[in-house]
Amino acid sequence: MGTGTRTDMAAPSQPQQATYDAIVIGAGIQGSFAAYHLAQRHRDTLLLEQFILPHSRGSSHGQSRITRSAYAWMLYARMMPDSFRLWQRLEAEASTSLYRQTGLVVLGPAGDPELEGCRHSLGADHVLDATALAQRFPGLRLHAGEVAMWDGTGGVLFADRALRAVQDVFRRHGGTLRDGEKVLRIEPGAVITITTTTGVYRAPRLIIAAGAWTGAIVAPLGLRLPLQPLRIDVCYWREKEPGSSSAGRVGPCFMAVGLNQAPHGVYGLPALEYPRLVKVCYHHGSPVDPEERDRVPPGTPRPDVAILSSFISSYLPGLEPRPAVVETCLYTNTPDGDFILDRHPKFNNIIIGAGFSGHGFKLAPVVGKLLCELSLGEEPSHSTAPFAITRFPGVLRAAL
Ligand SMILES: Cc1cc2nc3c(=O)[nH]c(=O)nc-3n(C[C@H](O)[C@H](O)[C@H](O)COP(=O)(O)OP(=O)(O)OC[C@H]3O[C@@H](n4cnc5c(N)ncnc54)[C@H](O)[C@@H]3O)c2cc1C
Incomplete structure (x- = not known):
């Protein structure tokens, strides 16, 4: 499973240290799906969450979210068939029902x-x-x-159950989920170093999907994203x-x-x-x-x-x-209500998924796939050009 290797697994009193193929920050629905796709692609993946799971401090908790095909912008409408298919796949993998079709x-x-x-x-x-x-x-x-x-395709996704299911399948595919562990520092480089409250981890690729906290996490990386919680x-x-x-x-x-x-x-x-x-x-x-x-x-x-x-x-x-x-x-809103799914403009092995503006749950299986593909340097299966960071002026701070 993967090429990542644990190095120097520490005694309980010492900081954890390990190296992975990929690290994902944030075990909400978007980060969890990104980690799930990476693990399914046989990448040794660490998913980090600041709170002990399950929690109700972010955007993905609660029992229900609407899903639908009706979308005013064709870009999202075109992603929905893929999303319905991937939700069904997760239902099969987790042997549980995640969707009730109500219209x-x-x-x-x-x-x-x-x-x-x-x-x-x-x-x-x-x-x-x-x-x-x-x-x-x-x-x-x-x-x-x-x-x-x-x-007629509209209905209810069972949100808490879905989050648990995607994390369970991620772990079943060999992924590591560490909750109650807040990321404190990100050091960019060919190998990125992540320092949390209890450990130091390294990986050649990082996905940041930290919901309403994303703006604060990327600020030290020289980005001023127009995200409004x-x-x-x-x-x-x-x-x-x-x-x-x-x-x-x-x-x-x-x-x-x-x-x-x-x-x-x-x-x-x-x-x-x-x-x-x-x-x-x-x-x-x-x-x-x-x-x-x-x-x-x-x-x-x-x-x-x-x-x-x-x-x-x-x-x-x-x-x-x-x-x-x-x-x-x-909610974490962008000025135009559209997602951010992009590489960091300076550090192309750091991928950011944010600004889901109150409509991201139904699309999380596709968002996770796109974040995974971007992190692996692959052509994304749906165009991510409309979700570029640089559509917003002044996001890159001059210091970097
Ligand atoms: C009331 C409500 C109704 C909604 N209804 C719908 C709907 O009907 N249909 C729909 O499609 N969408 C809906 N949405 C939107 C959807 O729920 C969100 O787009 C989605 O949950 C966003 O997920 P996320 O993973 O980006 O954020 P989150 O779920 O907030 O996950 C981010 C995670 O990152 C963690 N984190 C942050 N900082 C750190 C750190 N330093 N270290 C480690 N971990 C960190 C957080 O603790 C959090 O768990 C709704 C949202 C709300 C609030």
Whole structure:
């Protein structure tokens, strides 16, 4: 398995030291999939995570994420078939179910560019008229001038289970996962040296997939990435009557785009996690330092929750318009909402995957594959040009 060799395995009181074929920083869904692909390609891989797993401090925790084919930008739409296939492969390898197909309704004002983009990616025959919408999603109201579309491939990915599965398969392929071990220093070179809270590791290639912490990790490497961590309120809303939001069965997921009252968009998932609680979230949050995520002074206004309450009153009247449960998660947004998947502009054996802007979970199997391919110096199986670091001006600090 691989060419990496452990050197000088230390006694417990001394720092760990070892050499690998590849090191990945961050055991969220993106780093874990990158490590999984490397291990499947027989590279001796170390996956490092600062917190003890499982944890709920980053972006990949919780039980559910939406997956879908409908995407306004064809670049992502073209990746989705590969992603569905790779999720299925993981289900088979881990002998577990990670996806529930529920279908997805996309709604918004007729002519909205994002809605039109989704229509383009799905095909014109996916428009739902009022009768078809009422059959598929009786709890959802459409207003004058709005249209809805149906994406039959849409559904729910079981997020926590998926993260566990990809890490289990990674380990089964010989990968090493060390949690509770924070990376403190990265020394670039033909062989990169990584110093953590308990060890020193070396490898000829490194992938950084550190979620909301990525900006801080790459700053000493001379990069100023325009990454904005956001604190997201993950809200669950109680059905007034059991099953009232979906006529008693598991209803579809939905996305609402282009609404004046919710300019960043709203999305929802059926009551799968908590009985009678439907997950409905605003696709935006408050800027935050990930280290300070939970330091919210009491009484701080929550404009997102106010937007959601108003949305629920007018679009989902079968739900109580006050959240029953509010959990917390992090987005890491780029200015254009698109991912960063690229080599460091100066150190081409350091690969960075970041800025998943609240829509990266469904694509993680493909993102991991692309990060793996970049790290091995291969032609990526989907173009990564649109995800280049240098699309943002001034990212490279003059000192390097
Ligand atoms: C509320 C919410 C809903 C979402 N819904 C959807 C959805 O429906 N569909 C969809 O496709 N996407 C969705 N997303 C987005 C998706 O979940 C994220 O894009 C994805 O989880 C990002 O994963 P990541 O691996 O980049 O980050 P993370 O999961 O945060 O992983 C990064 C890891 O790096 C570790 N780390 C950081 N610094 C260090 C260090 N110095 N040393 C060691 N380890 C370190 C962190 O502890 C963390 O575990 C949602 C996100 C949120 C928050």
